[in-house]
Amino acid sequence: MKEILTKLVEAYGPPGNEAQVRELIINEIKAKVDDIQIDVMGNIIAKKKGNIGEKSIMFAAHMDEIGLMVTHIDKNGFLRFTTMGGVKVFNLIGERVRFANGTIGVINAEFIKNWKEIELHKLFIDIGVETKEEAQKLVAIGDSCGIERSLVDLGNRVAAKSLDDRIGCAILIQMINEIQEISHNHDVYFTFTVQEEVGLRGAKTAAYGIDPDLGIAVDVTIAGDTPEPPKIDLHLGKGPAIKVKDVSMITNPLVKDLMVNTAKKHNIPYQLEVLPYGGTDAGAIHLTKAGILAGCISIPCRYVHSPSEMVDMRDVEHSVKLGLQLIKEFV
Structure with missing residues (x-):
């Protein structure tokens, strides 16, 4: 999985600009599913x-990553920008960014006397030009960029930008690879969604079109196993987390119990997730039409929404197994 994961996390794909990620995924799965549709929003809906x-199950992982969008170009060619998704401003200074056309920039700040005063309006992107006219040949107002970082293989763990949620995309791709070997009664929709980071938008329309009997998001969650962490009882390497609650949803007990009982039955290590902030595509799925049974497989992740998110590949492998077993256990 690390090979395809490396390609996914290093691809460009801020909200609304997921085309490069979409092309990668389609090339990986097109020979292994029965049908692929790209809807108006840009979601990939792959059917097995x-x-x-008789019934249908929807798995959803989002293709987009947090990003930045150009709002102004000054006379010297420096770019001002706004954020797309939950960008932490203090993580940006000194980072490199990449635009869709390959243009690279460096983020820095105006003189700051007190570093507690770091605010978005003090930051700029330097793309190495000297004038506004030069800059306008490379970028325009409204162009988006994402962090430029490569994946680092740490053995059982990996660190990279945009593991939120390219790790979920990698899990769905691996499920598609392995579902070829199992017998299953239900139609399964592997959905790679857009614009999750700016409001769960792609999942909302995809779920409306599919109208599944069960929807399962696959996304990252906050780990609580670093020095002085948030009070969240989730750890890397102890298995995928089964969501109980976040800001966007309270998991239906029928779904939570199905996931817990499936994990126990198949000896899959798992954790329970109660997240006091944030949400996933499951939040949009469960409110679609008259309501859909929905849950979430969450991968514990350190340093979420930073340029160096970290997950444990053993949790990833167990997430694949849990997802495949849910397909067989859902009745």
């Missing part, structure tokens, strides 16, 4: 038919 097809 079941033996009976």
